[in-house]
Amino acid sequence: MLLSLVSGDRRFRVSRNPIIPTIRSPYSARNYALLLSSGKYVCFLDIDDLWLPSHLSIYYRHISSLPVCRIAYSAYFRYDFSSNAFSWRPVLPPFLAKVLSSYINPVPMLSSCIESSLARGHAFPACNHEDFIYWRQVFSSVSVDHITRICSRSSIYIENSCSLSSSKFLMILWMYRCHRYLGASIFVSLLRLVPWCVMQLCFVLQRLAPVRLSLSSKAMISDMLYNCAD
Numbered sequence: 001m002l003l004s005l006v007s008g009d010r011r012f013r014v015s016r017n018p019i020i021p022t023i024r025s026p027y028s029a030r031n032y033a034l035l036l037s038s039g040k041y042v043c044f045l046d047i048d049d050l051w052l053p054s055h056l057s058i059y060y061r062h063i064s065s066l067p068v069c070r071i072a073y074s075a076y077f078r079y080d081f082s083s084n085a086f087s088w089r090p091v092l093p094p095f096l097a098k099v100l101s102s103y104i105n106p107v108p109m110l111s112s113c114i115e116s117s118l119a120r121g122h123a124f125p126a127c128n129h130e131d132f133i134y135w136r137q138v139f140s141s142v143s144v145d146h147i148t149r150i151c152s153r154s155s156i157y158i159e160n161s162c163s164l165s166s167s168k169f170l171m172i173l174w175m176y177r178c179h180r181y182l183g184a185s186i187f188v189s190l191l192r193l194v195p196w197c198v199m200q201l202c203f204v205l206q207r208l209a210p211v212r213l214s215l216s217s218k219a220m221i222s223d224m225l226y227n228c229a230d
Contacts, residue, residue, distance in 0.1 A: 059072055176190065
């Protein structure tokens with residue numbers, strides 16, 4: 001199906017991942033994609049998320065205006081299929097994102113853009129919530145001066161009951177296991193969960209605020225979600 005969709009379009013390349021994953025996680029596909037990447041920057045888009053049509057052009061213009069940029073990330077929408085509701089996530093300033101990367105996942109993969117040499121220098125581990133460990137490694141190896149944030153929202157993180165990360169209980173368990181994987185003691189691992197829980201509470205409160213979209217934006221996003229559901 002993928003081959004038929006991109007047939008004749010040189011912008012796309014379809015590859016079969018020869019690395020058999022050991023758990024149900026995208027870590028293997030992401031690592032294989034990094035090996036295949038040949039451009040200056042790498043972006044990530046999971047199968048259940050969406051980029052708005054202007055997403056890549058916004059990143060291109062922003063990064064091109066900077067002398068050095070190794071990591072770029074932006075604010076994004078969240079869409080809940082079960083309640084048919086939008087919310088939005090603010091974008092953390094680079095310094096705070098770098099500091100908090102030891103405790104939380106400060107940047108979702110779909111709203112990130114990483115310099116290829118930096119991205120390929122780290123691997124996603126074979127564990128759930130592998131992006132937290134990946135981001136911790138990436139942020140720790142980059143100066144805050146080479147990290148930029150983009151305040152416009154051009155991507156949609158889609159929540160649904162089939163998603164592995166839809167259960168907050170599983171997320172807490174995975175975060176605990178990640179800290180243990182990194183060598184933290186049981187007590188320290190539990191202590192490091194506190195910032196994550198506080199941030200999740202802030203997000204729950206923030207979601208109570210309505211998201212105001214223009215009529216044209218609503219129509220475009222609704223059409224994309226309809227096509228995605230099909």
